[in-house]
Amino acid sequence: MAVLQMQRISICGLKKDRKAILEKIQSLGIMEMNQVAEDEQGFEKMDTLNARISFEKKAQTAEQALAVLDIYAPKKKSIFASLEGKPEIEKSKFNQAMDRKDEIIKNAAQILKKERSIAETKGNILKLENQIEMLDPWLNLDVPMNFKGTKKTTLILGTVTPDVTTDMLYEKLAQEEQLEGVEIQTVYADKDVVSLAVLCMNTEAQAVEDVLRTFGFARPSRLTHWIPAKKVEMLETKIRMLEEQIVETENVIAGYADAREELEIISDYFRMRAGKYEVLGTLPQSERTFFISGYVPEKAVPVVKKAIGEKFDCVLDIEELKEEEEPPVILENNAFSDSVEGVLESFGLPKKGEIDPTTVMSFFYVFFFGMMLSDAGYGALVALACFIVLKKFPRMSKSMHKSIKMFMFCGVSTMVWGILFGGYFGNVVDIVSQTFFGKTVTIPALWFAPLDNPMKLLIYSVGFGLVHLFVGLGMKGYMELKEGKILDFFCDVVLWYIFLAGLILLLIPTDIFASLAQTEIVFSPFMSTLSKVLAIGGAVGIILMSGRDNKNPALRIALGAYDLYNVTGWLSDALSYSRLLALGLATGVIASVVNQMGSMFGKSAVGVIGFVLVFLIGHTLNLAINILGAYVHTNRLQFVEFFGKFYEGGGKSFEPFKADTHYVDIKEEK
């Protein structure tokens, strides 16, 4: 249980070695860069922005090419892909790819070019399809659309809205304008548009069109010199050709599938170089030398010394951190406790001066989680599933590994609680034996069944909660003692312990407690005097001492009284642990509901199948929702009740300068 001690390492080396040294630091991945502001003359920072951008661009090109490959030559991924982690490759393979980097990037560019050409072709197809659509109303016309007419007649093509009928047009033309030599043919009609072919005398053409315009007659915007049906046929042939072209291009892209691995490596290669140049840009450099500084965990210092100090001509300076420095935080815990580090991180890493509560928290975490889920069957299932996943995917990311390990421990704890409370998939043993064998068999609870005696479990839940809270207060005391604040320790921690212990002792012999616990506890006169002394002594102490920073005695007492009011906070904190009981009951009761529903099919072959189906679906749902509930509420108990007593968090996590790869890990040569 510890926050690792950090030290500052400063390296002053020759400029010719700078890239080699940076590469070494990057591959070690144990140093967080933190340059000291150097305003000394002769030191300048190098502008690496352009180089960096060009590397990032190349990394992106490779990445985009990979995305294209995923579309046209999809790689089979199992549903567990996210657990598998990055594959490890040999350094030699990496170097091979590096030697061919220009060629690989060219390939990537080629893939992207093909992809663009596909997009363009698709755009062209869309244009052609639009043209076909525009020809739709004219498909029945058997002359080319730009057909002007014969020697004496003129053909006018155009569309009107469907509410205009040919009769209306004839009437208007004949009666009002005396234009009689007109032939109107409906070529096409649907609910939006009616297309007309109007044939009239050359001499009357203008007049006829003017009349038609009053009805909203509009000429088509595009005229083809082909018969429309023929034109459509031609367009369709063209589309087919383009589609074939697309398929061909797609096949060409799919042919690059073998290049996937190289692309992945090269994308990571350029990403690493970009990272290196980013750091390089922050280093102060003189004409011949350069300067690196950063944080390294104390125990990794010898590694850095050996890898850099002994291999290069440089000065390596190690110093303790200064008072005002806020070093990055890295936690180190035993194999059991480090599994809940992720939970702590999601609240906040310890800030400077705080201790790492992971170890203490881990025990309570697993304990409470198991109590909330409390079913031997569910616990065994969860623990087993997590164990298999851990064994099967050893290369998953570290944080994922930790969380799955945490759920494995929680599963074991759930199993233990399940055995204590007699829950095995709810009451499946009872139901199955009763329904299918006609004789009720019950696995007895090792301790007691919560539904039979919820009050007892409620008292235990609050009791466990009080232990949790007292440990939290103890952690506060430990931190204060470590900083040498003896008076604070006494006033903020010891007095509260005395006061609360007194209150609890006062509560136990009362009627209320007796009715809850269903047994009456009678204290000896000594004990009852002791409880009163503790409670009153603690209360007086708190009233007198809490406002000790204040000179004004009246204000000091008032502040003390206000602090004493915090006892209500303790009450609500303790009651909050009743969720241990409630969630445990919820799991068990819903599991019983599922079993009961399953048994309703009766004792027959259908009954067995029905039972198995209901069992599988029901328990899967119940398990899922209750794991979620147990996880959320265990977190809450830690974050709100436990951390509320002593822990703030807010530390910055240790982010070493390392090879920040996306696709592969490179095996270090020994």
Next chain:
Amino acid sequence: MFDNLGIVFALTGAALSVILAGMGSAYGVGVAGQAAAGVVTEDPSKFGKVLIMQLLPGTQGIYGLLVAFVTLNNIGILSGKPADLSGAQGLMILAACLPIAIVGLVSARHQGKTAVASIGIVAKKPDQFGKAMLFPAMVETYAILALLISIMAINAIQF
């Protein structure tokens, strides 16, 4: 007449706890689901996280079901041999069901709204998932307290 209605009152209590708590959860999960769907359209990789957020207001409905089931079991409706309840006993069971029914309804609605806000956190700062999850969980405390009282009261009623 009144004494014949005991079992009816008890059943009403069981029904109310499922109906009201279920309505609350349906609303809560509904609004949270809308927000979650919005996040997934932008970034499908956050599906797992926002799904958990969406599920948080769903527990009240389950608590309601739980209380209803314990009630039905206790009054013997499930086994086909309804207990002979007096009117007063029936009303007591009805009263015992009310905490989870009413608090379930109200807290699930509020938890749903809080879940929507927390989904907003996940959308913008996915690394703050742990803290985001805590806000809806705070609301749930009161549903848990109500559940506790409902279950203890139902178990304590003798007949």
